[in-house]
Amino acid sequence: DAGVIQSPRHEVTEMGQEVTLRCKPISGHNSLFWYRQTMMRGLELLIYFNNNVPIDDSGMPEDRFSAKMPNASFSTLKIQPSEPRDSAVYFCASSLGQGINGYTFGSGTRLTVV
Amino acid sequence: AQSVTQLDSQVPVFEEAPVELRCNYSSSVSVYLFWYVQYPNQGLQLLLKYLSGSTLVKGINGFEAEFNKSQTSFHLRKPSVHISDTAEYFCAVSEMNDYKLSFGAGTTVTVRA
Numbered sequence: 001d002a003g004v005i006q007s008p009r010h011e012v013t014e015m016g017q018e019v020t021l022r023c024k025p026i027s028g029h030n031s032l033f034w035y036r037q038t039m040m041r042g043l044e045l046l047i048y049f050n051n052n053v054p055i056d057d058s059g060m061p062e063d064r065f066s067a068k069m070p071n072a073s074f075s076t077l078k079i080q081p082s083e084p085r086d087s088a089v090y091f092c093a094s095s096l097g098q099g100i101n102g103y104t105f106g107s108g109t110r111l112t113v114v
Numbered sequence: 115a116q117s118v119t120q121l122d123s124q125v126p127v128f129e130e131a132p133v134e135l136r137c138n139y140s141s142s143v144s145v146y147l148f149w150y151v152q153y154p155n156q157g158l159q160l161l162l163k164y165l166s167g168s169t170l171v172k173g174i175n176g177f178e179a180e181f182n183k184s185q186t187s188f189h190l191r192k193p194s195v196h197i198s199d200t201a202e203y204f205c206a207v208s209e210m211n212d213y214k215l216s217f218g219a220g221t222t223v224t225v226r227a
Contacts, residue, residue: 004157031213043204043217050213091157100165100208102148103215105157 004106006092012112018080021109023092024073033103034067034077035091043091049075082113116141116207120218127195127225135190135221137205147188148206148215149179158204164188175199200225 005024013019025032034046047057052069060067064083069075079086089110093103121136139145146165150158162173169181179190188205205218 033215042219045214048213055213093158095213100146102150102160102163103158105150105159107157 004092004094004104006090006106006109008109009107010110010112012114013082015083015113016081017113018078019082019086019111019113021077021090021092021111023075023077023106025075025092025094026104027073029094029096029104030072031095031097032069032075033093033095034075035093035105037089037091037108038087046077046090079111082111084113087111087113116145116209116214116216118205118207118216118218120203120205120221122221123219124222124224127223129197129225129227130194132191132193133195133199133223135203135205135223137188137190137218139186139188139205139207141186141207141209144210146208146210147179147181148208149173149177149188149190150204150206150217151175152202152204152220154201161190161203195223195225197225197227199223 007022030051032049036044046059047067048055049069067077089108091108093105095103117140119138127133148163149161151161152158162171164171164181172178177192202220202222204220206215208215
């Protein structure tokens with residue numbers, strides 16, 4: 001398996017623009033997580049999907065953030081409009097079941113909003 | 115809710131020396147414990163995990179960790195480090211029957227020749 005695949009690896013955008021981050025989980029994994037990593041706040045869970053259904057989005061910072069999982073092999077995280085404080089590395093991770101075996105992380109998307 | 119404290123933010127160490135990274139957790143129920151490693155510009159990779167059974171857990175790259183329930187700790191050790199072990203290390207905890215994995219703030223290990 002190719003692992004969790006995220007795209008793009010790097011994104012630089014201007015404040016106010018829409019940004020879409022993409023994730024392809026490992027085939028067969030039924031749980032998907034979006035995390036944000038910053039120096040100040042460390043790793044923060046943004047949203048959790050189970051069987052393509054959003055279960056917990058309490059970590060989504062504002063209404064500017066939205067996430068979808070239209071099928072078992074694809075998820076998006078959208079920021080509209082983007083702001084400089086959204087600059088961070090965004091990770092997608094997947095697992096089978098409750099994550100007893102741990103999560104498998106993608107390589108992340110480094111977002112810079114200028 | 116569970117939480118994780120990594121007691122050292124930075125650990126400098128010489129090559130071939132031993133290293134210990136400290137992790138304490140807080141939870142009112144039984145937990146699963148994990149250590150992840152993040153190399154520069156990469157995602158997190160699972161080093162090892164404790165689910166149940168033997169309290170000494172061996173992982174990849176020569177790392178091991180010991181679960182101590184009375185002290186609510188899960189410290190990570192390696193008897194002899196290499197330059198390639200330079201990375202950030204994260205301790206994480208998940209309560210049984212819960213999906214959520216809570217991470218510590220991370221410990222940066224810098225191995226010098």
